[in-house]
Amino acid sequence: MMSGAGSFMRQASRDSGRLDDEVFGQAFNYRVVARMVPYLKPDKGLVSLAVASMLVFTATLVAVPWLIKLAIDEFITQGDFTGLMWIVALFIGNAMLNWGANFTQEMTIARVGQNLLYRLRRDMFHHLQKQSVSFYDKNEVGRIMSRVLGDVYQLQEFLSVAVVTVGNLLSLVGIAVAVLILSVQLGVISLATIPFLILVMAVWQPFARKAFMRVRRAAAIVNGSLNENISGVRVVQAMNRQERNAEIFETKNRENHNAAVHASGISSGLLPSVDMLTAISIGLVLFFGARLVGSNALEVGALVAFVMYIQRFFDPIRSLTMQYTQLQRAMASGIRIFELLDTKPDLEDKPGARDLPPIRGQIEFRDVRFSYVEGQDVLKRVNMHVLPGQTVAIVGPTGAGKTTLVSLLSRFYDVEDGRGAILIDGHDIRNRTRESLARQTSMVLQEPFLFTGTVRENIRYTHHDVPDEEMVAAAKAVGAHDFIERLDDGYDTLLHERGVNLSVGQRQLISFARAIIDDPRILILDEATANIDSYTEMLIQKALQTLLEGRTAIVIAHRLSTIRGADKIVVLNHGEVEEVGDHDELMDRNGLYAHLYAMNFAALKAAIPE
């Protein structure tokens, strides 16, 4: 249990190490794009192939009106049948090239894109594995989820849009070049509307940016509310809140709807302008083109090609305006993804840290001070010595720092340099790799956590090569075997969503079995038996007595019966060790332990009949 004061301090310190959910509105961010480049490196060959096929694809498309112009001007108007056949053959050849390039382009781009996303997802997950527990104290799971899944999904959409956009830009350039070659005069005239288009876009952009930011904010609110109310549905039903919640949800959903409609009004507002500019360009080309043809400065086929080009020219622009939201969204996602990847793990192995050798289990806390927030110590100068094989109980009132103490031992958090040290077998644990420490310790937490999967998978967890007999023996030892056998598929029963189909106590038994399979040198039990009845608890303790032989155990518990058998009892109060000793010694001292014991006993005493 977190100390009362400590937990609140953590809340106050949220600013540091917490991911920001600011909404961004840029449609292009150089840094995001630059950061993605390294992810493409391993696919260099594929990328070049994609670029090459894209160029070929664009060229073959730009060539189409040109070939038509040639056919009309050189052969059709000249009445040349054979020439026409040849040009048609060329045309078909061009089409085949287009086919090949198109397929290659799409396939390679899809592959490159998926590889990139795969690497990003992998890196994010890997990075998340390195984050310490305090990172997860500060960041809600839902928000991280939306980064790893939602934002990567946005990037995926972005990639397909980006490819279309690059293709569009390429064909824009290709068309501009073709048009200018056909006729410089007419080319310049047809491109004359572009500055106006840029102007229109510049005016439009800030509105669009704001509107789409509103949309994303509204969507995040709707999703957050859904997530929370679905996970809390049991409370919602117990409290009869459905009607009220439906109302609240409807309001949020309504705002989301309105924001989207508003944004669509703005984004579709650009279309008429683009259409108008296209029409003006075509009108200008026709008007001046006709003059040029009249004065024999231009051929008819060229004019046809011109009209075709101009229609094509504005298509990319149209689609660019439609992709604008997607670009904006993707950049925001990119920023968030890289922000996550850049979060420095606040607990890292020192450079060159060596593994902890196989340990005997001697633990020493040396002047350990610790705080979640600077200046507010949760542990003040804790000194504690545990011999290999000892079972030590940590006792104390709520907020004494019990959970913090064991969290430090597992290196969920690190003791700051100069604020004491924790030594195992004489090694300062900060100087060794965290993994080698964790491999030799195990923990059973107050709230049992199981994974979706079978009972068998959950007991074995990382030790998937453990033989069945050993796994069953562990289950029997903690008294879980009987109820597991009674499940429909025994050890192969699938546990849904962290085992909701089991009672909390049953889940706890499985997590005990998991800890036993882990075969640790040091076992930490953090109120592990709070949700278990005394009889089952006794079975577990009985099993542990044998199992713990030669191992060190640290036990946090409220129930007296759990504590009394410990070799040593450490009484914590306000972050300091107040007393140490075994039960009898502490009772004799008549200090805090004796007081706690008396209080506890008084509560029970009422249950003793006269």
Added chain:
Amino acid sequence: MILARILALTFAHKWLLAISLLCVSGATAAYLVLPWLFGTAIDEVARVFDGGTVSETVILRISLTILAVSLLRGALTFGQTYFGERLSQAVAYDIRNRFYDHVQNLSFKFHDIHHTGNLMSRAITDVEAFRMFIMASLVRSPYFAILFFTTAGILIWRDWILGLVALSFMPVLAILTAVLRLHLRRIWLRVQEDMADLSTTLQENMTGVRVVKAFAAERYEEAKYEASSTAVSDDMIRASRLQALNTSVMVFAYLVVIGLILWVGGMRVIDGHLTPGELASFLFYMQILSLPVQHAGMVVNSYARAYSAGQRLFEVLDYRSPVQETPGAREMPKSRGHVRFNDVSFSYDGRTPTLQKIDIDAYPGKVVALVGAPGSGKSTLVNLLPRFYDVTSGSITVDGVDVRETTLKSLREHIGMVQQDVFLFTASLRDNIAYGREDASMDEIVDAARVAQLDDYIRGLDEGYDTEIGERGSTLSGGQRQRMSIARAVLLDPPILILDDSTASVDANTEEKIRTAMEAVMKDRTTFVIAHRLSTVHKADEIIVLDRGRVAERGTHEELLASGGAYRRIYELQLRPQEEVMMEFDVPAEAEAAVR
């Protein structure tokens, strides 16, 4: 079937649909006039070849007409996208509301097997797939239809030979589309399932971070994640390959047809059957056709996606909660809270019984304590009372009325429950306590917090009752969260109280204080208590010891101690050193053997 249901949802917004379709049709018509105008202009220009001159006024007139038509088209395109978006948003809004309301009312049985992440992905991704289909495909269907049929008609009418040549790629398109749709639908369904696996692994990895860290399981978890991640990538690439094949073939077929038109049309121009302008307008029409050709692939994809999304959405929306209000269910009158379990049996799966033949008579003012090993059925028993699940046989009555004959709302209003798994909402402490009773006054809230021994702690916070707490209340300790949950139930002021292991994480002193405060609260109410600590249990009017779903023992504390059964054993265990008790009672041989 699924398409029909999507259509039905869309038809609910008749006016929006009508106006969108109207705009689409108008815009398409305007769009179709353009190639004809271009052609006329080219013809005018082509008169140069016959020795004529180009009339600038005619060209000017045509140019201005093109401008006017484009203006109209622009306005209608605006209408098309704007109203199309409104329509799709309106449908998405409806589905989201329905989905939410449906899910929040489904009984626990549904939520036991459906992962939150899974439901979320349906509510977000699948609804979005739906929306995209309506906007990009459904609303634009007249665009495709009109473009295809009018263009086909015009082409054939102008020159039937050329027209038939121009349309020869249609069958290719149709066949490709049909084949593709079937394959894509399957792949999309698989992608969605892969994604669900991925998100489950991710979510559990983070929620269970302490377990992962404690077991040094990072690499194991990465391997698990990698497997799902690879599956997603592979299936996505498979889908892309199909799409790439499809679009490239379509564009190819289309280009070949243009080549053919150029050839056949060119010869006909040379023959004098066709003017160059007519050939040009043919080509312009073909260019117009290129857009729907490119889009056809996207439409197919969006339909395949919407179809699999629809399957997943309707699966949830069609799920009928096993806990149903009977037709004509009555409001439960203000009850006194006299609860009876009559021969109640219950099974989660219809096979293995979880509870068997339970009889309980709990009158107002009575405290019933439930004791037993994990999985003996304690939580299940209390979950039956508010009808989170329905009994398999037997009945539960409140004041003589069968709970299945009343409305769920009125029934649950009579019950205040502290659940074992505490869930707090992202809101202030005050709002969390007042969750079930928003109209509660500040005094009432403070009183409830006092009973739960939280008032002092909350007052010590800088922002007191206005302090915001995070998701799942992660900023509070386990004991504090349990106490929040107690305060929440106390504030409801219900005739029936259920406390499911509600003080397990609270230290003995605080527990004692809560118990004393609760004594006053429990007076005149019917209370069910599940607990492991004797101190909580011993004062109960009736203690029921459950064993594998059956009542093993029942009676008062004194009676049960006297009878020397399982309860006596618990008592001994909590009061006397463990070693002593172990000597006295036989620890099952099995446990002994297992340890060796």
